[in-house]
Amino acid sequence: MEKVVAVIMVGGPTKGTRFRPLSFNTPKPLFPLAGQPMIQHPISACKRIPNLAQIFLIGFYEEREFALYVSSISNELKVPVRYLKEDKPHGSAGGLYYFRDMIMEENPSHIILLNCDVCCSFPLPDLLEAHKRYGGMGTMLVIKVSAESAHQFGELIADPNTKELLHYTEKPETFVHTHYSSSNCEVSDLINCGVYVFTPDIFTAIQGVLTHREDRANIRQVSSFEAFQSATRTLPVDFVRLDQDILSPLAGKKQLYTYETTDFWEQIKTPGMSLKCSSLYLALFKITSPQLLASGNGITSATIAGDVYIHPSAKVHPTAKVINISSSSSILSSAIGPNVSISANVRVGAGVRLISCIVLDDVEIKGNGDYNAKLGITILGEAVTVEDEVVVINSIVLPNKVLNVSVQEEIIL
Incomplete structure (x- = not known):
């Protein structure tokens, strides 16, 4: 042979x-x-x-x-x-x-x-x-x-x-x-x-x-x-x-x-x-080793977007508290991906959003905190569009605007 x-x-x-x-x-x-x-x-x-x-x-x-x-x-x-x-x-x-x-x-x-x-x-x-x-x-x-x-x-x-x-x-x-x-x-x-x-x-x-x-x-x-x-x-x-x-x-x-x-x-x-x-x-991996890719249902585990690897020893918080624009707040699943690799013994807290990154062993990413204190008051006018991955903090946005970049403490006319 x-x-x-x-x-x-x-x-x-x-x-x-x-x-x-x-x-x-x-x-x-x-x-x-x-x-x-x-x-x-x-x-x-x-x-x-x-x-x-x-x-x-x-x-x-x-x-x-x-x-x-x-x-x-x-x-x-x-x-x-x-x-x-x-x-x-x-x-x-x-x-x-x-x-x-x-x-x-x-x-x-x-x-x-x-x-x-x-x-x-x-x-x-x-x-x-x-x-x-x-x-x-x-x-x-x-x-x-x-x-x-x-x-x-x-x-x-x-x-x-x-x-x-x-x-x-x-x-x-x-x-x-x-x-x-x-x-x-x-x-x-x-x-x-x-x-x-x-x-x-x-x-x-x-x-x-x-x-x-x-x-x-x-x-x-x-x-x-x-x-x-x-x-x-x-x-x-x-x-x-x-x-x-x-x-x-x-x-x-x-x-x-x-x-x-x-x-x-x-x-x-x-x-x-x-x-x-x-x-x-x-x-x-989708072709050769699909079992290595993470999945999530968005309820009891984090939402997985795209191709993600999570080491079995890593702990990813299943939910993230998101402050709603209205007076009430809602619980949404955290989103991980696409293109994320999470190594051994990593801890990912509530509210964390990961995209295009490699997280090395033993890293802790915290997400809990006083969201009201951090976010302040944000007002979005009628027909405002906020695109994916855009963060708006303590800002006022007039009607009919499209936000494709994150803003903080600004007035968008």
Whole structure:
């Protein structure tokens, strides 16, 4: 039986500085998106691969930071998950090669390689099947983007018929143009998604790069000053990048192929992207894991609007007291969502409204209080429309107005 292993590159504290301050107390791969650690989304996708033997996580974090999570997810998914700590930066391909003996322990026929900070639906079984049809050394997941934004990523050209990778450039300064037909030359709109499947031949390709560098280093005869200049310009001999050192040189040699996804894809580089990606994963749950999404009846539990995740240990108050415009008051259910993820041991009080947010562990959001003192007196004239999510506090609004922004202590003429 053919076996498959998966390798997820998780980086480390020396990288991912753009994700601060969210990564100060929690390693970036463990930051929750849609109620699950960021890394759990690709791990769960790997579980859907037939004949998956093992999952490896490679990074620079201390082993103790991942020990509890690795043990927990291994038991939950019934698949061995191991964390491997690099002793120093080896590059995306060099890190894979450094742990080649462990990766090949189960004698796998294929190796799935992913980056942790990628958000997508991870169609890994389909990618693997396409790779087997192509018969090459490797296949990468690609997606179409606007030609104007393609140069921000790993830009590539693929044969439209065979899907062979013809050209690859990592974040080129100028657009890459298709060259498979002189009569049809247009700007490339395909980019690398950072998700791959390789045969074990990938290790032979990496070894070839290392051998070439060692040979060049041995025959180089330069003065000490020239050696110093050379050292400042070149990478360490054992530092191998997947894109520049493997993908680019092998493009057009019938060894690498592409598989295009039409689903969503994003990079998780900044704190703002975490909220967008959480929303994408919540929407995906409707298809893959609907049991993870919260529901509410608006009477004994909070009203749920859109896609929401609530951890089983969280306490969300079922009602919120709303001061009516008239002299009387009414009890309405609180509303949570859309795009809300509530983590473990969170407490949400009465009257709280949550929308587009990630609430981390042990947070308390209070909602009780003296509403009369806070809201003052608000008068709305005849035929006034107050749109959703708009708050009006201690204000007077003349007739026939439409409020689409919140106001406080104002007279709207």
